[in-house]
Amino acid sequence: MNFAGVSEIEVEEVYKRLFSEAEEGGYHLNPDVEFTKNLVRGYIRNEQRYGYPSCPCRLASGKKDEDLDIICPCDYRDPDLEDHGACYCALYVNDAVLEGTKVLAPVPERRPSRSERAKINATRTVPTSASLTQLPYPVWRCKVCGYLCAREQPPGICPVCKAKKDRFEKFL
Amino acid sequence: MAVEHVDGKNKGKVVLYALSTCGWCNKTKELLRGLGVSFDYVYVDLLDGQEREDTLNAMEKWNPRGSFPTIVIGDKKIIVGFHEDQIREALGE
Numbered sequence: 001m002n003f004a005g006v007s008e009i010e011v012e013e014v015y016k017r018l019f020s021e022a023e024e025g026g027y028h029l030n031p032d033v034e035f036t037k038n039l040v041r042g043y044i045r046n047e048q049r050y051g052y053p054s055c056p057c058r059l060a061s062g063k064k065d066e067d068l069d070i071i072c073p074c075d076y077r078d079p080d081l082e083d084h085g086a087c088y089c090a091l092y093v094n095d096a097v098l099e100g101t102k103v104l105a106p107v108p109e110r111r112p113s114r115s116e117r118a119k120i121n122a123t124r125t126v127p128t129s130a131s132l133t134q135l136p137y138p139v140w141r142c143k144v145c146g147y148l149c150a151r152e153q154p155p156g157i158c159p160v161c162k163a164k165k166d167r168f169e170k171f172l
Numbered sequence: 173m174a175v176e177h178v179d180g181k182n183k184g185k186v187v188l189y190a191l192s193t194c195g196w197c198n199k200t201k202e203l204l205r206g207l208g209v210s211f212d213y214v215y216v217d218l219l220d221g222q223e224r225e226d227t228l229n230a231m232e233k234w235n236p237r238g239s240f241p242t243i244v245i246g247d248k249k250i251i252v253g254f255h256e257d258q259i260r261e262a263l264g265e
Contacts (some may be wrong), residue, residue: 001198028177035195042193056193057240059216059228089195106253111238113232 001038003045007138016042021162025145027073027081028098031089039091043072057089058111064166069111073161075143076110084108141171174223175214176195178205183263186211186247191233192218192220196254197241203256 015037019029030036042056054060055070069075077087084107085097095104112120140154141147145161154168187206190197192215193254204211216227228238234250237240243251245262 001195003192038195038198042191044187045193056230057191057196059191059238059240106255108253109237111237111239113237114228 001041002095005048005126006041006044010039010044012035014044016034018043022092025161027092027161028095028101030086030093030104031098036091043091054089055089058109066117068166069143071163071167073144073163074111076143076169080110135172138170139172140168143169174219175212177212178210180205180208180210183209185244186246186263187244188213189227189235189240189242189244190215191204193238194240198241199254203259204252207260207263209263209265236250 015029018040022029023159030039038168039056041109043053046056046060047053050060050062050064050067051088052067053072054067055072055074057111058062058070058074060070071165072091077092078085080116081092081094084105084120086093086104086107088107088109088111090104090107093104094102097104111117135150137152139150140160142154142161142163144163144167145158148171149155154164154165158167173189185211186204188197188200188211190201190213196217201213204213214227216224216231219227233236234244235252237252239252240253242253243259245251251258251262
C-alpha cells in the first residue's frame with residue numbers, strides 16, 4: 001500500500017515513535033514490520049485526511065465526535081489484546097504473539113455497529129451519586145487504558161498510553 | 173472511485189468491501205488476485221455522501237456490524253475478515 005503524500009521518511013519516523021511509546025507503556029507493536037508499516041501508512045493517511053489518526057482498519061466518519069473511540073490507540077485495544085492477543089488492526093500485539101507462541105488470527109470487531117452506536121450516544125449518562133459528589137476532586141478515566149487521576153481537568157496526554165485529553169471521561 | 177473490477181476465473185459474483193488503509197483488506201485483495209478469480213472491490217473510505225451511505229447499507233445487509241473486509245460470494249456466502257482458509261474453500265481453490 002502506498003499513498004501519495006505519505007513519504008517513507010514520515011512512515012519511518014511515526015513507526016519509531018509508536019514503537020518507543022508502546023514499549024515505554026508496556027505494549028508492543030506487531031513484529032511483522034512490513035505489515036505494521038502498512039498500518040502506519042494508513043494511520044498517517046487518516047491523520048492527513050481527517051486531522052486525527054483513526055484506526056486504518058475501520059471506517060471513520062470524518063466527524064471527530066463520532067470517531068473518538070477509534071482514534072489510535074482505540075478504546076477497544078486493551079480488551080482485544082487480552083482476548084485475542086492483538087488489537088483489531090493488529091498494530092499492537094501481546095507478549096505471546098511477540099514471542100511467537102501464539103499465532104495471529106483475525107480479531108472480531110468489538111466496536112458496536114452504526115445503529116448500536118447511535119443508541120448508546122442517545123442514552124449516555126455521567127455518574128452523579130450523592131456521596132461521590134463530595135469528593136474534593138473529580139476522577140477522570142482514560143478510555144483507552146483505564147488510567148485514573150483525581151484533578152480538576154484530565155491531563156493533556158495520558159501518561160500511560162499517550163491518548164489525548166479528549167479520550168478521558170468523568171469517572172467519579 | 174467506485175467499484176473496481178479485477179478479471180479472472182469466473183467463480184460467480186465476488187464482491188470485496190474494503191478500506192484503502194486497511195492491512196487485512198489489502199491481504200484479502202492480494203489473496204483474491206493470487207487465486208486468479210474474477211472479483212469486484214470497493215474502497216468505502218474513498219466514497220462520499222449518498223454513494224457511501226448506499227454502499228454501507230448494501231454491505232450491512234450481509235454484515236450488520238459493518239466491519240472490513242467483508243467478502244460476499246455468489247450473493248449468498250459471506251466471510252468477514254481475512255480468513256484465508258474460508259476464502260479458499262468458498263472459491264473452491
